[in-house]
Amino acid sequence: MTTNTTVNDNPVVLQVDGLKTYFETRWGTVKAVDGVSFDLKKGETLGIVGESGSGKSVTMLSLMRLIPSPPGQIVDGRILLEGQDLVPLSDKEMSEIRGSQIALIIQDPMTSLNPVFSIGNQVGEAIKIHQDIPKRTVVQQVLDVLRKVNIPAADTRVRDYPHQMSGGMRQRVVGAIGISCEPMVLIADEPTTSLDVTIQAQYLKLLKELQEASDIALIFITHDFGIVAKMCDRVAVMYAGKIVEMGDVRDIFNNPSHPYTEALLSSVPKLEEDVERLYSIEGQPPTLHDLPPGCPFAPRCQYVMDKCSQTYPPEFNVTDGHYAACWRLE
């Protein structure tokens, strides 16, 4: 496990401040991301945990400025990458930043590579766009980066097409594209959900090594606390478009302070020990249009109080750097 004492002193590379991304749908405004703030230091790994519809993927797309518009739009907030706000940038300015300073690894290795271009072509594309270097050097760099992600026989496989590779290999290629221009921030959106366990383990190890080698700040979007436990320094738990709890990984695991975090942690079976009975969170995650006022988790919460269904709770500090939005902490 990483020791975060060293990371703590690093400078902040990414600061997100009051981010709101809304979608206009025929059912009304969907507040997919509704006031999300966090920061990320050099070399740090932040986990963003949530279920489907929690807003974690929309957060990721907002950071990349890839929200399909219409219907979506960043309506408020700032995304500061090394002090530069990404929100007001034009498409052209943003595409210079995408892939070079902030990069993305997406979920499904089967659909995230273009079927009609060779691997080498797809990995080299970002390099060609962002670096002004001769063709020969591009080829060399492509091979280097493919070797970095441990693709065996990289010099022959560059000419392969995606359909000729296994899921694990494709995901490595997607990873290679992500790191090809040595970004400051790398966002990994559930990069291992469709991989087998042993392949997942290989991939997580690889990501860790890559991150440590060049001090990338990594954001891990996931629904699985196991990945957080294995990979992350800090974690933000999202529910219905908001961060409900955030803090150091150990603090969260040892002292989950939001009832949702607590419930999620105790609803997962454990590999290491027998569990008599899992805690089960009743009900369903809410739909994001016409959310009730107050805390969206209130209808499923075992500690619910009158206040909860009236006003959304502010963030209460639990310990230094660990806060949760729950009235119980008042």
Place this chain on the structure above:
Amino acid sequence: MTTLDARPMADTTNEVLLEAEGLKKYFPVTKGLLISKVTGWIKAVDGVSFQIRAGETLGIVGESGCGKSTTAKMLLQLEDPTEGTIRYQGKEIQNATADERRAYRSSVQAVFQDPWSSLNPRMRVRDLIAEPMVINLNLSRREMQDRVSKLLEDVGLSSYHANLYPHEFSGGQRQRLAIARALSVEPQVIVLDEPVSALDVSIRAQIMNLLRDLQQEYNVSYLLIAHHLATVRYMCDWVAVMYLGQIVEFGPTRELFDNASHPYTKALMNAALPSHPDIEQEEMILTGEVPSPLNPPEGCRFHPRCPFVIDQCSTVVPQVRELAPGHLVSCHLY
């Protein structure tokens, strides 16, 4: 037969319901322009034996392509075994009479992974749940309705849901409907093929607990197919680990998880994600990927990826050892 025979010799007294012996399923690989000819066989399942006993749960774990789902399909008669026998209450089903086959159909039901594809979107919940009863039982309309209502309540829904269509339910609720449908003919065995892996995290516990409760109430046995080890630990009495079409290790759940012995089982456990950041995991990451079942490796099938490989692994098929009562492993190290 040198493949591992995962039929517990040990201390259970429960009656054996369903038994598989030496099950094999080979899929032909064909080649040809207009008329195709067989050029090879994919050995999806290659000699698998196990038992399912009354009221117990057997788990089969493994990665994709290990043959666990094909095994389930053979039990459900969705695929015909290439070789081997399936016995239900001591009777072989391959050469059973039509009546016995019908009895088997209603005794073995299934719940699949994808709750979106396992319910016909054009049928009302009432008809979906009743379908197995309509086919297999001779009930009056009234009895049928009463049973649908009871089933809905048993799986945590209400009888008024019977008039709705599947698209009006969430993933977790649909999985509940699928379970109600499987239970409708009061089967003895339900094959659960990855029943929770497509669901949201907060819903998984609901469904796992529901399945455990229903097992008590209906005294039904489960065959659980899964890739997630912790789920298997929570749900099962017995666990079989499969690799490339064969069972490599088998035992009572607790024994197997505490004393995992086959290198593949160990690797799976180490690759699984920890439940707390302080849990130190042994660094044992397998290299390479699962080889093609078209030409499985000689000797022990795991040897090309095995960190503890010794000379004989590549030539000799390992013997099966019993390490503890009921705990079997197929490996040269023991």
Place this chain on the structure above:
Amino acid sequence: MAAEGTLVVQPAPMPARIARRAWQLRRWPLIPMFILALFIVTGVFAPLIAPHDPERGGLRDRNLPPAWEEGGSSEFLLGTDHLGRDMLSRVIFGARISLVVAAVTLGVGMGIGVASGLAAGWYGGWIDEVLMRVVDIKLAIPTILLALVLVLALGQSFLIIVAVLAIAVWPRFARNVRGEVLQLKTMDFVALAKVAGASTPRILFIHIFPGVINTLIVLATLEVGIVILLESTLSFLGAGVPPPTPAWGSMVSDGRDRLAVAWWISTMPGLAIMATVLSMNLFGDWLRDRLDPRLRQLG
């Protein structure tokens, strides 16, 4: 979760559902539906609606322009043709032929197409192979040419026309139904029906066929347009329903050499064809979006 990143669609609460219904109502394609209704009504009640006898005209009234042109008369709203027959009445009666031909052809073609598509998709193997080859072969022979040859060989009659057009439309039904069945076949609910002991006919009729109906409805609306176009092309070439029955295609042909003197003889029936086919297409598009946007590439 498979749907990660998209918004979860859950049963919407009642008010929202009502709102959605209203929203959909507002998007009904009113104009195309009105034209289609007009087409069907005039087709069925042609003798009651038409102001004149479509097959008789007076030599005195030859080549009269439509009412709004100079020299037009309000007696012949759309003018008259070279034999002095009322264009409006002829267009109205033409709807009848198109309607009947389209309905019968579609019925026959769809029946054959669905049956063979179901068989090919479900059983696969050589049935599938043979069927798809037949479809390929059919596509290789130009429909119109095949129709012309058949009409020439077997004589010009309503039955022959319908048979020829049915031959033209069934492959598309077969191909699409087959594709749909192949996909439905892999759905878990089909496997579960087998597990429950359902017989093949039960699976085909309770689980597979209803899944194909949407596709069929949409495809049928699109094919109606194609049938009408084919029928009019045949009658334009003189191989359609035999004269003097007024068919739109042959009416266009009548005006061919008179464009300079009486442009309306060709224009009016052509507009009728286009309006009908256009409405069918718009209606089909709308239906498809409503029933299943997945079918967008149908064809």
Place this chain on the structure above:
Amino acid sequence: MQRYLLRRILLALVTLLAVSLIIFVMSRAAGDPRHVYLDDYSTQEDWDRLTASLGLDKPYYQQYGIFLGSALKGDFGESIKEGRPSMEVIIERLPATFQLGLAAFAFSVIVGVPLGILSAVKRGTFLDMVGKIVALVGQSAPVFWLGLMLVFLFAVRLDWLPPYGRQEISSIVLPAVALGWFYAAANLRLLRSAMLNVLDSEYVKLARAKGVSNNAVIWKHSLRNALIPVLTFAGITLGSLVTGSLVVETVFAWPGLGQLAIQALAGNDYPLLQAVVIVFTLMYVTAALLVDIMYAYIDPRIRYA
């Protein structure tokens, strides 16, 4: 790839064989060919001679064999009306048909492809509207009527272009537009929906995340993928391009194969008609084969299958 192509070629041959069989059966079903050549004044001797020379005294399968054998040599007998080998007549007409087909194809690509892409990219804008109208007219207006309307407008009223024939270069404009419009519409619709699908895909998302500019996303990443369904369509509807040429050539008195086919039909000229049908089929099969090769070029999943 080789196996894929080999299979395609084999299937094309099977198709040709089947079509030849259909033609043979139909020509026999259409009536006794001897009646076409001989009239009431011919003698029994004439009959017998013709019977022997046409091979009508032999069993049907042998007759088919003879038919096939001479067809392979390009010999379809003499055209009744022209009194010379059918193939000769056809070869004279081929250039005109090719010209028209190519011009129509060019029109359909030049109009359909850019409009299809732009309507997808600029969905809901004025351009999309224009695309929609072009597509709807192309799909709904009968080709023959569209042709006549073009003649009426551009030849009769405006007198810009010749109404029919093949004398001047400008003669080709109207028939090409009339014939090409339907395919332009089809290309447009297919490309638009395929582009919309592709633009929504994960790999386009990843390409954008790499920093690929909007234009490169559209022209490089999306178009090639979106062309796959368009090509599939082209493969299965080339047959109707031929059909269309029958009608258009008739409307515009364009001296090509289509017009020849209609003339052959009208004149009961069976040997000529058979030849025309076979040539049409051959053209279709070849075009479909070309599409299959293109397909393999565009989609590596086929190339390396």
